[in-house]
Amino acid sequence: MKVTFVLPVASLSGGIRVIAIYAKALSERGHEVTLVSQPYPSPSLRRKIKSFITGKGWPVTPKIPSHLDGLGLDHRIIDKYRPMLESDIPDADVVVATWWETAEWVNALSAAKGVKMYFIQGHEVFPYCPVDRVVATYKMPLHKITISKWLVDLMRVEYGESDVVLVSNSVDHQQFFSVPRGKQHRPTIGILYHEEPLKGVDVALQVISLLEEKFPTLRVIAFGSFAATGVFNLPANLEFYLSPDQDSIRDLYSQCDVWLSASRSEGFNLTAIEAMACRTPLVSTRTGWPVEAISCFKNGVLADIDDIDALARGVEHILTLDESEWREVSEMAFQTVASSSWESSARLFETALDNAFVSNLPDQRAR
Template sequence: MRITFVLPTVSMAGGIRVVGIYARELMEMGHTVCLVSPPPRGLSLRQKFTLWRKGGGWPREQATQLSHLDGGRLDHNILDVWRPVKDADVPDADVVIATWWETAEWVDALSPRKGAKVYFIQHHEVFFYLPVERCRATYRLPMHKIVIARWLKQVMEAEYGDTVVDLVPNSVDKSQFFAPLRGKQETPTVGLLYSSASFKGVDITFAALRDVRKKIPNLRIICFGSEYPLTKLPLPSGTDFILSPPQDQIRDIYASCDVWVTASTSEGFNLPAMEAMACRTPVVATRTGWPSEAIRTRCNGVLVDIEDVSGLAGGVEWVLTRSEEDWKGLSSNAYATVAASSWKSSASMFEEALKNACRRAARKEIGGECTVC
């Protein structure tokens, strides 16, 4: 098949990483894959002046930025300026895939010869900072939906009446994320991903860890992220912070922790939780995304309610105070939770979902045309 992914401005975001993985896997399977995206949006004069007043100097326009699509053999076409992707930017193909609510609008406007129209949904994008009604409208467009989690499939059916949705769960690269059998750290250690995005709940995690430190004063905190910590969301004292670590070093971070914690208020999936488990680290998480489906409390981690600071603190404390033998049991169960997953398996499911889209396009159930059906 000839397959085109239409993306927003690419970055180090997890959703972009997943698209890159599927693009490479589909190429390995013999498909022709093209990716199209706009460059970063230009700043308005007011935005530039605001940044200048804050002491950051006069900002320069940014043509590109680092992303998970860099450094490979992907056919990635970045537009000359930020604008909607149009027919002239996209090759004729068998399948064209939207990857974000705005790209769904663009793909919907493309001519049928660009391929059977698919919507790859990694979250229910109805956030307060987005045009919510436009976002909701994209889930009603005549496209074949591929979702990454059971809860998203349920939302597509319950809220948008779409019962023909393919579920293709994310996976973990066990050649990248692995760790040998181990015991507890000499110093009780907790890890997390730093993000200033409010739905990631890092402020909730920090509040919980302050409570944990009252009972475990020597608690060590490790976190990494793709942005410097903000003054409005400061790190707890003594936190070890790693900015944008190389991908092959992230497993060492996971494996240096006794527990991984995530307090998101909303998640499409939460791949770091899965990666931590692949590195034999139990996870304490809120009931959202993949953790809500995979974590069994006091078996491979602890699951708590969203925004439950005391519950989160109690879960972290419980894991850290297990005996060496009990902690090893948690660690082994965490690893077993993800042991059967693989990106090759997920890519095969993704390929079959694209074939489903082609068949549906041939029956005129969705937009676009496909010549390989």
């Protein structure tokens, strides 16, 4: 098949990473894959002028790295940050929207661009998005694939979409792994650092502040794709790693006694499954995949969104386990994800595309 993915700005986000995995897998399976994305938006003229007159120079549009870099895929970036047009998208058998705004563009395409799919990686009714338009995309006549059971249920209950294909995200066990291990000599928490409010780093930092009173030698490991801007006061015991490579991320997970996720919204939560593959128990809010995966006090702990005290109690529980008890929870965390594989998920994704294409063959002949 000829498959086109229509993307917003390609970046180092988890959503782009998942798309990159499937695009590469489809290409290796003999499909002709094209990815079309927007460039990073240029600064406004007003911002450029302000920068110039304040002595900071004329700003240029940055070229940001993405998970598509170096994969050898046909990745086309359009001329400027704008809605995509029919002429931007190649003719194909299947065309896949990957974000609410791309769903609008894909829905407007002619049949020549392929059977229209919508890969839903989250419920994108975020405060910074036009909610009415986002909601409308979930009701569009697009073949839908999503990544977690809660999103399948949401699409059915909220939007009347009963034919949504579930292709769960996974983990690469050759990339994220750990031999059986014990607790750290110094109690250690890991977090993903992202200043987007939905990621809940403000909550995580408050949890850490509470725990410092009981664990004076507490160590905190954090990594993220963007440097801290100073919007939060970071604790002195926090070690921050900017855009570490994948091998380094595995090592960071494996240095933690517990991984803390305080997100307010998650479509899936890739760091959670990766940490558990590295035998790190998880303490998480009830968002995304952890709701399906965590059995409280067996492989981790769940807490309500924004419940700082409950999250702190969950982390404290893991940190105060004795050596044998911690090893047991660590092993349970690992076993929870042991059978998961991107190879299996990629086959399911390919099957979903193929089934949608075959179901539309009469339409294909008529075009």
